[in-house]
Amino acid sequence: MSDDRTETRNEQRTTDRDDGPDAAHRRPEGLDDATVEALGKLSEALEVMEQARGFLYGFHRLTGKADLALGEAVGLLRDAGHDELADRIDREVVGRNVIEGRWTFQIVEDFDDTYYTAFRDAERDARDQLAAGRRHLFEAEMKEDRRTHGRRHHEARP
Template identity: 65%
Template sequence: MGEPTDGPDERHRRPAGVSDETVAALGKLSEALECVERARGHLYSLHQLIGHADLMLDDAVEQFRAAGHPHLAERIDTELLGRNVIAGRWTFQIVEDFDDGYHALFRELDRQARDELVGGRRHLYEAEMKERRRTRGRPGHEARPTGDG
């Protein structure tokens, strides 16, 4: 592990000639991507939870039959079990379409913006914000990044 430094490492320093406005715009794009990443996780949770619920319906159908409620068991079995949550789409298809479409384009544009404007550097806005807070001498906000990360 490298020795702590008093500021951001080179990968988190603004290249010469890059404006505050550009760093702010890249920061906002990065923040938006982080929100999309969280939404993606929720989409995967939806996929897994719906799949689990669908598997539990097998037991519910059998229990309703055993309890003497064949009509209800049959309706669950034929109308709900294995049903698509969106007409014509299984949850894994929704996840795949999201990943291959919206998510892939979002990541591509984020990378393109960083590559074209700041040589691929990430989190410049955050690094500069952290450095401003650290240099104000506020306890608990000392940024001591290492070259390991």
């Protein structure tokens, strides 16, 4: 097949997908620009919170891995004949709370229950109340504004 026909077929596929976002990413009737912008900022805030939560879970996992490695180091110190040092590290550090009365799993649970869930629910409630639950309207409209209509790899949707 010639390159011209392939390009024509690719352009046709692009045109078929170039009539804007799907219904889930179109602004409901009557939704004003200021509200779309506010919901976009709320979505951005949630994305930052998701990243922060990921860091917290990373801290949780790394702290746990460090404690397990520390326990192995204690065993190796004992094997090497350093019982007194191994005993002191085992007694004072292995299994120690990272903050008063808490291991990291307790911090993660408190964060999720106290802050994260309320944050996520507030964002979802705002979308439900103001935009029929539709997500990323601000970004979908930004995509429409920034993409090159009719150009391959700039399609509105898959």
